[in-house]
Amino acid sequence: MQSDSRPIGRKRNPIIEEARRRQIIDAAIETVAAVGYAQASLSRIAEHAQISKSVISYHFAGKDDLLEQVVTQIYDDMWAFIQARLETETTAAGMLSAYIRSNLGYLRSHRSRLLAVVDVVGNHRAPDGTPRFATTTDESVVTLLSEILRQGRHDGEFRHFDPQVVAVTVGQALIGAAGQWAADPTVDLAAYATELITLFDLATRK
Template identity: 40%
Template sequence: MSKKNKPTNQKEMSFIEKARRTQIVECAIETIAEIGYAQASLGQISKRANISKGVISYHFANKEDLLDQIAIEYYMAWQSYIAPLIEAQKSPKEMLRVYIESNLTFIEENRKHVIAVIEVVSNKRTSDGKFRFASDHDETILLPIENILTLGMQEGIFRKFTRSSSRVMALTIRNAIDGFTLELMKKSHLDVQEYTRELVTLFDKSTKK
């Protein structure tokens, strides 16, 4: 093999490996969404992907590594989708509206991934028994809401919040969005637009100065 061809082949191999990893993660998501966290063995995932367990082991250290990737990729996709939409808004009121709307849209369009993440986050624990994603998940999810509330307060658009009450409001907004997730899992034909309008109206009134 010539030096001229080697970089090209390396790039092709990197692309193939990336595509294979993506396929494995997607099959893991579908498997967990269908049969749950406890039943989603590497055997079940490899069967769905039509590959051997050895191929999964080549790309992921173990099942835990693969399950971590499901949550990590979901958060990265969520952030990439939500952040630009919020940053494009000119007022905190619109930022809050878009935060709610875009979250519900993202959840609706990624139902299987959402179900898989809920399963992983609810079940995966560290060696000392603590939930694997609990603390990091709370802070990264709540901080954007708290920042919007703080900005709205500074600009005189939102009512005054203390540090504690800002956290309460952020939690309430996030829990309402997560509640939508659970409702959507139970009712596949849920009127998402009506649900979204009601949440936007509710939090517009509760944050208004």
């Protein structure tokens, strides 16, 4: 149960409270990226955010709750970044290219977020010991990519192929790129994206 450390009589300001939650989430991201999942205690996160541990306890039920919100926030922010670029495209080929480029482009600009989400997703467990998050291509990603690929087939841009198979392959290629960059920051993600775009263009075009 979260404690209520607010002064008596003071009303909640939802804008301030949301800003504080975002500050704590950002501090958790930086802490996990710096010291790893196992060492990212609430005390370390609070120290990084320059706040007391009780402030974190007010906004989050505990470390598990906070780290789950970290993953959710990163996924939401990344999707908003990708979606804005998909919406500027009018062809399936353009959307597929935009998805690949914006996916790796977001990661390139947010290395600490990549390191944090990979560590949390890989290590965070539910009470029964099972992984809390999927470590393979997310079903929603496969669905989105499949829809783009089906549209391209329908519009005559793409050859005949199984959209599900290609969608999973694109998703796994992006996971592989992210993993390689997480292990080696000298990997050129922009060049990697260009190669993947060319690869899947050649694989899907008529």
